[in-house]
Amino acid sequence: MSKEETSRTPDGRLAAYSFVSTISDLVPARHARGRIHIGEGLSLAPCLAAEAVGQLAAWVAMAACDFSRRPVAGIAGEVALAGSALTNDVIELEVDLEACDDDAVAYRGRARAGGHDLVTLAECVGPMLPAEDFDDPEALRERFRRLMNPAGSPPLATLPEVAGSCTVREIARDPGARLVAELTVPQEAPFFADHFPRKPVFPATLFLDAQIRLALDLWMSDPVSDSPLRRRAGLSDSPLRRSLSDSPLRRRGVRGDFPHPDRIAAQNPPFPPFAEGGIHGGIHGVIQAAVVRVQNVKMRSFINPGTIIEVIAERDGTEVHLLARRDGQRLSTASVTIQSELA
């Protein structure tokens, strides 16, 4: 059995890392709406919602060139994260393409649920490469036809595990200022068969999610600059060190105006998806940290299965700058903005 066959669901869809369920309102090379139908009991991490927006843009761009080219992850200039957990929900997607040619697609878009933005993306650019290097163009055409059918695809029955998609080893830490870690991408994972059938690469969104966890980990270990909030929470000023990658914390609530607090609190989904950072309990309350914005994400090359990556996270006020290197060469850069509050 070929790799492509093993990753197909009974309806013939390559599902392990494909999130768009239906496409509607297509204006060729310009605009589209779409939906994700999530199966019973699942919640969608924000990085996967962002991935879905990118995938919808990719479908529009691929259709515009009759599937001769496909975009790959390149640049995300601005990503705003408003909400995180979802379950049993319909997520609405929308993309606007600002440019679409044989070299690149530029787009902005968003994922919404219950009338609220979950993730918005702007100033995104994906280099266009030969589609046949990644997938069978005819298979892509067929999937696109199915997505354009109002019935679309069945609800996603499973979702990839976001936390722990790669292993993380801390190399060095200057609490609150700098963190160096080694990320090891697995040799095998279900999503490699779908991303992509002819060229397995580690999804940039999972890689970004892993780096964001490191940024939050660094932020939460800050012994000084969060002192006022810590005092209000009834915590001491001693460094609060907790490795998010090692410790599966549970979320206690939601931030801001996220639309379904009761349902989310009741379901208590796994913590943390990447919009929400960490919780430190004190006498008077808990400090909750969240990544609210990701900027200037730039992927410089593909990440093959089994790759070992060095990630350097450096704090600059409320921002954490991320640099990833492979064999000493720049692999990617990004900056995240973190907000904390007393909950």
Added chain:
Amino acid sequence: VEEISADDVAAVFPKVARTIADALGCEPEEVLLQRRLIDDLRAESIDFLDILFRLERGFKIKIPRGKIIENARGELSEADFERKGVLTDAGLARLREYLVEVPPERFKSPMKLVDIPRLFTVETFCRLVVRAQKDSRQ
């Protein structure tokens, strides 16, 4: 090709330099007019895309991808400009004429199409912006 003056270039340079610095994550002071994007500022292919889209947004202009080479080719047919990925003599002459900001000794013969971006300097992008601005006014 319409003449572009030093004043035209100077008018857009500060914003182009900031844009390039933002895209490359370097200090604006490093982005001098004659600096080469690849060899001096360590730009890679993804950075060229990034810079072009940032310039489009920042200056509210349109710069089609491949515009520099297309402009350089001008009236020459593709076959007269390059063969099998290598510039013809006429193509190389045309490129020299177009990239006036690039010192003549940097044009190697034979020159591959894929090596053309290695010639681009910060001024190349300033001139690209000026041309796009002039085109949009016409």
